[in-house]
Amino acid sequence: MVRISIASGKGGTGKTMVATNLAAVAADALLVDLDVEEPDCYLFFDGKELSREVVSRKVPFVHKGKCTVCGNCAKVCEFHAIVSLPRDILVFDELCHGCGACSRFCPEGAIEERDHPMGEIISLGANGLRGLTYGRLRVGEASVATLIKRVKRQLPKDGLTIIDCPPGTACPAVESMRDSDLCVLVTEPTPFGFHDLKLALAVTKKLRLPHVVLLNKTGLPGPDVRRFCEENRLQIVGEIPLQREIAGAHSEGRLLVRAPDMKRRFESMLERILEEAEKA
Amino acid sequence: MKEIVVLSGKGGTGKTVVLASFASLARNPVIADCDVDAPNMHLLLNPTVKERGKFSSQKAAVIDGRLCNSCKECVSACRFDAFSIVGNHGLQKVAVDADACEGCGVCMRICPSGAIKLQERDSGEWFVSETRFGPMVHALLAPGGENSGKLVAFVKQKAKVIANQTGANTVLVDGPPGLSCPAISAAGGADMIVLVAEPTVSGFSDFSRIADLCSQMKAKTALVVNRWDVNSRLAESLEREADLRGIQTLGRIPYDEMVPSLSATGKTPVESKDGEARSAIIDIWNKLRDIE
Numbered sequence: 001m002v003r004i005s006i007a008s009g010k011g012g013t014g015k016t017m018v019a020t021n022l023a024a025v026a027a028d029a030l031l032v033d034l035d036v037e038e039p040d041c042y043l044f045f046d047g048k049e050l051s052r053e054v055v056s057r058k059v060p061f062v063h064k065g066k067c068t069v070c071g072n073c074a075k076v077c078e079f080h081a082i083v084s085l086p087r088d089i090l091v092f093d094e095l096c097h098g099c100g101a102c103s104r105f106c107p108e109g110a111i112e113e114r115d116h117p118m119g120e121i122i123s124l125g126a127n128g129l130r131g132l133t134y135g136r137l138r139v140g141e142a143s144v145a146t147l148i149k150r151v152k153r154q155l156p157k158d159g160l161t162i163i164d165c166p167p168g169t170a171c172p173a174v175e176s177m178r179d180s181d182l183c184v185l186v187t188e189p190t191p192f193g194f195h196d197l198k199l200a201l202a203v204t205k206k207l208r209l210p211h212v213v214l215l216n217k218t219g220l221p222g223p224d225v226r227r228f229c230e231e232n233r234l235q236i237v238g239e240i241p242l243q244r245e246i247a248g249a250h251s252e253g254r255l256l257v258r259a260p261d262m263k264r265r266f267e268s269m270l271e272r273i274l275e276e277a278e279k280a
Numbered sequence: 281m282k283e284i285v286v287l288s289g290k291g292g293t294g295k296t297v298v299l300a301s302f303a304s305l306a307r308n309p310v311i312a313d314c315d316v317d318a319p320n321m322h323l324l325l326n327p328t329v330k331e332r333g334k335f336s337s338q339k340a341a342v343i344d345g346r347l348c349n350s351c352k353e354c355v356s357a358c359r360f361d362a363f364s365i366v367g368n369h370g371l372q373k374v375a376v377d378a379d380a381c382e383g384c385g386v387c388m389r390i391c392p393s394g395a396i397k398l399q400e401r402d403s404g405e406w407f408v409s410e411t412r413f414g415p416m417v418h419a420l421l422a423p424g425g426e427n428s429g430k431l432v433a434f435v436k437q438k439a440k441v442i443a444n445q446t447g448a449n450t451v452l453v454d455g456p457p458g459l460s461c462p463a464i465s466a467a468g469g470a471d472m473i474v475l476v477a478e479p480t481v482s483g484f485s486d487f488s489r490i491a492d493l494c495s496q497m498k499a500k501t502a503l504v505v506n507r508w509d510v511n512s513r514l515a516e517s518l519e520r521e522a523d524l525r526g527i528q529t530l531g532r533i534p535y536d537e538m539v540p541s542l543s544a545t546g547k548t549p550v551e552s553k554d555g556e557a558r559s560a561i562i563d564i565w566n567k568l569r570d571i572e
Contacts, residue, residue, distance in 0.1 A: 009318050010318055011293075011318075012290065012478075013291075037289075037457075037458035037459050037463075038289050038290055038457070038485070038486040040290075040485055043482060044481075078383055078398070097384060098359060099359050099360075099382065099384030099385075099386055100386065101389070104357075105389065137459070139459060139492040139493050140464075140496050142460050167292075167318065167458070168457070169317045170316075170317040170421055170424065170425055171428075172458075172460070174379070174423075190543060190544065195320060195323055199318055199423070207424070221540060221541045222540060223544070244510075247510050248511065251479060251480035252480075252481065
């Protein structure tokens with residue numbers, strides 16, 4: 001089993017472009033989109049939906065008949081999701097982490113935990129892939145890591161899995177990168193891309209995650225990311241030039257590897273990535 | 281005082297460049313960089329830090345090894361799988377993974393030997409700075425940090441306090457990508473949300489989702505299409521979709537090679553003498569001021 005995560009720090013550096021095209025040139029890859037806030041990988045494949053599962057989290061429901069308004073639930077809630085008024089208990093579902101403290105410590109047994117839908121896990125059968133699985137957060141839901149964990153729990157342990165991660169360096173990105181054999185950090189030679197690459201490197205370091213760099217949009221006038229990588233002994237597994245045709249094809253939802261030269265480019269990048277994953 | 285928040289759903293659509301440009305055009309603004317886990321505004325505004333502080337809203341369980349008798353009650357009670365048993369038979373110990381811990385305190389309350397406490401942990405740092413366009417509040421979340429929504433709220437609140445003190449009439453907020461807790465936190469209470477979208481299939485899908493969030497939050501929303509000429513067909517689709525949703529399109533910014541060159545030298549497009557992006561952004565800003 002090999003698990004490759006595609007991450008970046010900064011958004012819009014080309015994670016989805018890299019993940020979809022790598023998966024397309026690999027034989028039998030499972031593509032997993034963990035950018036559950038804005039999942040986009042499925043837009044690049046003609047997929048047939050195989051399954052769709054609603055994912056819920058637990059939120060408290062107070063049975064008013066049993067509740068004596070003692071306020072204990074509000075006292076034990078570290079997330080201020082429950083407010084105790086003189087004659088009533090108010091629950092704010094969006095602040096609840098689902099820890100179960102309120103129901104556990106309610107002396108009257110008046111709190112029942114009920115399912116609150118927070119998103120979906122969708123699996124597609126797609127041409128050229130072993131499969132495509134993605135999570136989709138319900139709009140308005142705040143907590144992302146729970147859904148990401150749920151998607152990960154479903155993943156098979158065998159074969160090649162390519163994971164498209166969300167941007168940033170906070171808990172959703174960390175949860176998506178965690179446990180991968182190799183993390184591919186996609187960056188661009190802009191001050192923003194370069195700065196956020198360094199932030200992403202702090203995360204891979206903290207997680208002790210083997211990582212390599214993929215340079216996108218080369219040719220932009222900006223910081224010398226190549227030199228930085230050399231100086232810091234970061235392996236660059238490939239480059240994608242800034243080209244109008246590439247941007248155009250990607251904008252239409254077309255895979256770049258339909259063009260023979262791009263196919264070769266992604267094949268060689270995948271080969272290097274798998275070599276590095278092997279070493280790690 | 282008006283609060284204008286720039287969001288996008290999708291990352292890399294140009295939020296930071298658009299907001300920094302607004303900052304250079306606004307009279308007397310306070311700037312807040314609310315992309316706290318990958319902040320970039322300082323790369324364009326070159327701030328001088330005047331005041332800084334640690335941000336620690338996050339709590340995590342810690343075990344006092346002297347009191348713990350390894351009963352494992354915490355292991356089974358924790359819903360976040362933060363506890364595990366380490367060591368060999370005979371020498372087993374309970375360990376806690378601070379990154380997995382959400383700080384709910386259930387373990388602390390059920391531990392029969394009182395061996396668990398909740399401890400505050402650093403989740404980031406905040407800064408109040410001076411820039412060439414006005415005061416700026418920004419922050420940096422600790423790598424892998426949680427509670428970014430709270431740090432976002434903190435940064436926004438500080439910016440508003442400064443605006444009140446200095447009589448500034450505009451607070452300009454650069455939001456994070458995505459649409460979960462930090463984005464919701466950045467959008468809360470905004471007088472106007474400007475969505476920056478790019479004409480790609482991903483950009484269209486992401487715009488639709490963030491627009492859904494804005495309408496759920498009943499926020500006044502407008503659209504800017506960035507790099508519209510990468511795909512003029514999809515640029516039109518974005519504008520049509522916005523129209524259907526009752527979102528006004530403020531304008532289109534063309535792909536302009538000067539923009540990355542200017543960014544590389546820490547300048548906004550508006551600070552150059554000319555350029556297509558420059559004039560487009562100025563028109564957009566004027567339109568935005570007219571609606572207000």
